[in-house]
Amino acid sequence: MLIKLLTKVFGSRNDRTLRRMRKVVNIINAMEPEMEKLSDEELKGKTAEFRARLEKGEVLENLIPEAFAVVREASKRVFGMRHFDVQLLGGMVLNERCIAEMRTGEGKTLTATLPAYLNALTGKGVHVVTVNDYLAQRDAENNRPLFEFLGLTVGINLPGMPAPAKREAYAADITYGTNNEYGFDYLRDNMAFSPEERVQRKLHYALVDEVDSILIDEARTPLIISGPAEDSSEMYKRVNKIIPHLIRQEKEDSETFQGEGHFSVDEKSRQVNLTERGLVLIEELLVKEGIMDEGESLYSPANIMLMHHVTAALRAHALFTRDVDYIVKDGEVIIVDEHTGRTMQGRRWSDGLHQAVEAKEGVQIQNENQTLASITFQNYFRLYEKLAGMTGTADTEAFEFSSIYKLDTVVVPTNRPMIRKDLPDLVYMTEAEKIQAIIEDIKERTAKGQPVLVGTISIEKSELVSNELTKAGIKHNVLNAKFHANEAAIVAQAGYPAAVTIATNMAGRGTDIVLGGSWQAEVAALENPTAEQIEKIKADWQVRHDAVLEAGGLHIIGTERHESRRIDNQLRGRSGRQGDAGSSRFYLSMEDALMRIFASDRVSGMMRKLGMKPGEAIEHPWVTKAIANAQRKVESRNFDIRKQLLEYDDVANDQRRAIYSQRNELLDVSDVSETINSIREDVFKA
Numbered sequence: 001m002l003i004k005l006l007t008k009v010f011g012s013r014n015d016r017t018l019r020r021m022r023k024v025v026n027i028i029n030a031m032e033p034e035m036e037k038l039s040d041e042e043l044k045g046k047t048a049e050f051r052a053r054l055e056k057g058e059v060l061e062n063l064i065p066e067a068f069a070v071v072r073e074a075s076k077r078v079f080g081m082r083h084f085d086v087q088l089l090g091g092m093v094l095n096e097r098c099i100a101e102m103r104t105g106e107g108k109t110l111t112a113t114l115p116a117y118l119n120a121l122t123g124k125g126v127h128v129v130t131v132n133d134y135l136a137q138r139d140a141e142n143n144r145p146l147f148e149f150l151g152l153t154v155g156i157n158l159p160g161m162p163a164p165a166k167r168e169a170y171a172a173d174i175t176y177g178t179n180n181e182y183g184f185d186y187l188r189d190n191m192a193f194s195p196e197e198r199v200q201r202k203l204h205y206a207l208v209d210e211v212d213s214i215l216i217d218e219a220r221t222p223l224i225i226s227g228p229a230e231d232s233s234e235m236y237k238r239v240n241k242i243i244p245h246l247i248r249q250e251k252e253d254s255e256t257f258q259g260e261g262h263f264s265v266d267e268k269s270r271q272v273n274l275t276e277r278g279l280v281l282i283e284e285l286l287v288k289e290g291i292m293d294e295g296e297s298l299y300s301p302a303n304i305m306l307m308h309h310v311t312a313a314l315r316a317h318a319l320f321t322r323d324v325d326y327i328v329k330d331g332e333v334i335i336v337d338e339h340t341g342r343t344m345q346g347r348r349w350s351d352g353l354h355q356a357v358e359a360k361e362g363v364q365i366q367n368e369n370q371t372l373a374s375i376t377f378q379n380y381f382r383l384y385e386k387l388a389g390m391t392g393t394a395d396t397e398a399f400e401f402s403s404i405y406k407l408d409t410v411v412v413p414t415n416r417p418m419i420r421k422d423l424p425d426l427v428y429m430t431e432a433e434k435i436q437a438i439i440e441d442i443k444e445r446t447a448k449g450q451p452v453l454v455g456t457i458s459i460e461k462s463e464l465v466s467n468e469l470t471k472a473g474i475k476h477n478v479l480n481a482k483f484h485a486n487e488a489a490i491v492a493q494a495g496y497p498a499a500v501t502i503a504t505n506m507a508g509r510g511t512d513i514v515l516g517g518s519w520q521a522e523v524a525a526l527e528n529p530t531a532e533q534i535e536k537i538k539a540d541w542q543v544r545h546d547a548v549l550e551a552g553g554l555h556i557i558g559t560e561r562h563e564s565r566r567i568d569n570q571l572r573g574r575s576g577r578q579g580d581a582g583s584s585r586f587y588l589s590m591e592d593a594l595m596r597i598f599a600s601d602r603v604s605g606m607m608r609k610l611g612m613k614p615g616e617a618i619e620h621p622w623v624t625k626a627i628a629n630a631q632r633k634v635e636s637r638n639f640d641i642r643k644q645l646l647e648y649d650d651v652a653n654d655q656r657r658a659i660y661s662q663r664n665e666l667l668d669v670s671d672v673s674e675t676i677n678s679i680r681e682d683v684f685k686a
Contacts, residue, residue, distance in 0.1 A: 017410050021092045023247045025085050028072070035073040041151075043077075046070045048153040050121050060122065064092065067118045070150070075113065078146045087111040090412045094388040095119070099211055099401050099409040104392045104570075106414055109139055112207055113146060115388065120152050120173040124204035127384075128176045131210045132342070134488075139209075140176035147174055157181050159346075166199040179214045182206075183223040183380045187373040190660045191225070195667050203384045211389025211491050212566055215377060215405060216397050219642045222376045222649070224350065226369030232309075233355065233365035235291075239309045240359035242285045243317045251276055265318050267597045267638075272311075272318045282310060296650055308352060316356035324458040331363045336459065343444065362508040375656065378404055378642075393569040400639055404646065420553070420576025423585040425561075425624050426617040427595075434589040437617065439472050439556055442587070446474070446498040450551040453494055453513065454502045455571040456480075456559045457593075462502045465559060469500065476500035492521035495554055497547050513554055513574055516545030553581030560592040561627055563634040594630060595610025 035043070047070075050063055072083045083091075087107055088441075093100040102108050112128060113436060120126045130136045140156045147154050155169030157177030166185065169175050189198040249261025262278030265271075279298065286292040291306065297518065298307055322328065326335050327343065333354065335344040348354040348369070358365045381387055387405065398409040428434040438454070445452050456462040459480045467477050479490045479501060494501040496517040519541035523529055529537075534664030539683055548554070554575040562568050568586070575582030588595060662679075666672050 013408075014411055015666075017093075018089060018413070021089050022085075024065055024089045024092060028069045028088055029085070031065060031069040032073070035069050038073070040077065043070060043074060044149065044151050044329050047121070049619070051123070057152050059093075060118065063118065063121065064095065067121070067496075068092075068114050071114050071146075074146055074149050078149050080534045081106075081110060083110060083114070084415045086413055086415050088114065090390065091115050091118075093410045094207060094390060096114075097386055097388055097407060099388070099398075099407050100390040101409060102390055102392060103414050103418065103577070103589040104573040105580075106412070108209065108390050108392075109142065112139075112390065113143055113208065116174050116207055117147065117150065117152065119205040119386070121206075122204070123173070125172070125201050126171065126174045126204070127182060127206045128174060129177065129179050129182060129206055129208040129214060131178065131213050133178055134179055135209070136176045137559060145175075163197060163199055170200050172178045178224065179218065179377060183375060183377065184225065186380060186383070187223060187225050187375060190668070191373055191662060193344060197427065198667075205386040206381060206384045206388070207380070208389035208677075210391055211401075212391045212393060212397055215381060215389065216400060216642070217564075219377050219404075220496070220638075220645060222374045222645075223380070224369075224374040225372050227372050232305075232368060233359075235306075235309050236313070236352070236355045236359040236365055238291055239291060239306075239313045240356065242289065242310075243313045243360075245285060246278055246281065246314070248318065263314060263318065267659070268591075270319055272314050274310075274314070309356075312352035312356035313359070315353060316360045320353075320357055321460070322361070323463070325461040326357060327459065328361050328363060330351075332485065333357050333361055333363060375653075376645060378646045379649055379653045381405070392573045393566045396569070396635070400642075404643070414579070416579025418576050419579060420572070420584065422572060423583060424619050424621075425586045425588055425627065426619050428587070428617050429614070431589045431591045433614065433617075434559070434587050435468050438465065438559060438587050439468055439474070441557060441587075442469070442474060442500055443472070445552075445555045446500060448551045449497040449547055449549060450553070450555050451495050451497060451499040451513075451515070452501070452555045452557060453571075453574055454500070454557045454559060456502060456504055457562055459504060461559060462504055465502050469502070474500055476502055479503040489521070494520035495548060497544055497551070512577055514545075515548040515553060515580055516541050516543075549581050552583060555582070556584035558584070558586035560588055561586060561594050561631065563594060563631065563638070565628065565631045565635065568631075588627070594634070595627070619634045 038046075046066070050067060053063065054060065063667075068083075068088055072088070076082050084107070087110060087645060090100045090102050090106075090111040091110070094112070095118060096116040100108075100111070102111065116128060118128050122614055126494045128136075128139065130139060136158070137156060140154055144154045152173040153171075155172030155175040157166060157169045159174055159181055161169070169177070170185075187198050189200050192198050246262040247260070248262045260277075263272055263274050266273075283292065283296075283298050286298070286306070287294055287296075292298070292303065296303065298310065311516075320326065324336070325338070326333050328334075329343075335347050335349065336342070337344050348366075349357070350369075350371075352368060355365050355368060370532075382405065387407065389407070401407045401409055426434075426437065428437060441677075442452050442454070454465055456465060462478055466476065466478050477490045477494070477500070480503065490501060490503075491513060493499060494513045494517075499517075507615045519537050522537050522541075523534055526533060556572055556575045558568060558571055572584045575584055590596065666675055669675060
């Protein structure tokens, strides 16, 4: 009660932060006429002036008003784009070691130019971190003219670049790259055999785009550099033949009930366990196949590697599904990122799981690897002196950002009020009923010229919806990991009147869906377009844009709830950009994974009490609340997993830092004898 009263009187922490920053925005705005009077050369000269002031001992924070005013003016001259006041606020948030939550379409890329320029003035380097190589290249090339106009250098760090090119990219004032590449370069530098092989400088300032995706979704995946281990591919094939003989136990009523199955699956924790019956059967089958001797136990110490193969094969068959967790392309098993829906070329599951999936799919089994170096994203990004990030959806994860990374979250207001209509969820008993309702909604929306984006959680589901739309005679585009090469073209035209686009979570993060389609994409498709052609394309686009707004803007359909509320919010956030009209609705069924595992009993009971008939949907605040509670449970469990992983890695991290520090010390000295003698003395003293 007291906290509520204090918040009412003094405002929330977020309000107080923004109030303080708005005073600085007023100072920046007051400088604008003065900046407009400067010639291009005088404006460029400000960079050298700022650097000289820093060398004389001036604090970086004192430069904020003038530096931001310089970047805004340079942007007006180079791009014809002026930073909005809310973008200036976002820039200040990012400079203060915070997470800036900025809605889709609010210009995060342009906002990032402000703190990137400011922190590059120190000469220690700025790393702008993106989720994929396409965005790293796009943002670097788009912003290069602005930074070069101001006298700064820009580098791009891409996979497969030779060491000299990487070193040059890292030596630039501002470097663009992906989280994976920065992390792997750090590990490779600490495996180098000479100082010349290293490419990175000291880690100074990281500005992470889509920070929730990188610091939270990918935090469970450690970066691993591995080398070949002994070949055991034949064993994976032999064990793989045995697994189909096992029957899954559907449900245990109590701890003593053993059921009829041979293994049980805990979908909540994604674990699979052999039952007593299963152990007996698998031992019999292993003996029959000549893999194990009569009378031996699978749990004996001598069979520890065999147990490893059985567990991996069981997990591959029971927990991992083709076109959901992975795809098979050109005889290769490629992982699909559960959070973005993108394929992760070159990434492999560890602990023999990838080999077990390869055996299951009948493709060539690649050798197992042994870990040579590894680090989690949590520990890599905590190496930076200064860390900040931005995303459209961070508020639901504010506690994790604060507790793990010591980063506060600040919600930056939108430039224009958000008027999107978020309609209540509709829950059906079966998936078939749900899909039918989605088709009807799409027909209704497209009939009045409204574009529709249908969000699915897997390739399998996107293809299911696509098949139903084809049967209904509705033209549409599909955007998933199988068709990612067409991503930019599909996203560019997803805002066309009556366009229907089906997308997994990859739905163009970093790319706005423009109502009426993208006129820039049309211009880019022409060879040497004339001014008249460009004007006609713009005029045609304006007509389409107005028609889509009149029809209600982009309509979002979610085909089921994701484990994380944040990813649902990201899907909704594709619509209603920069004050545009828009709407969204989620369609659910009791057969959806989240509902089945976490919310089924409570919601099913509610639906039975209401006497639901086939084809009828329930739309009630109780149901929405039950689903939100289910998502909170999953988010809480996933947070615990990430926290536990970090606690384990923290132990290794202390050792890793000590060893890497000593290793670098030995690499950097011309004569190692003194260091070796010092180590010898320490050892003998101990």
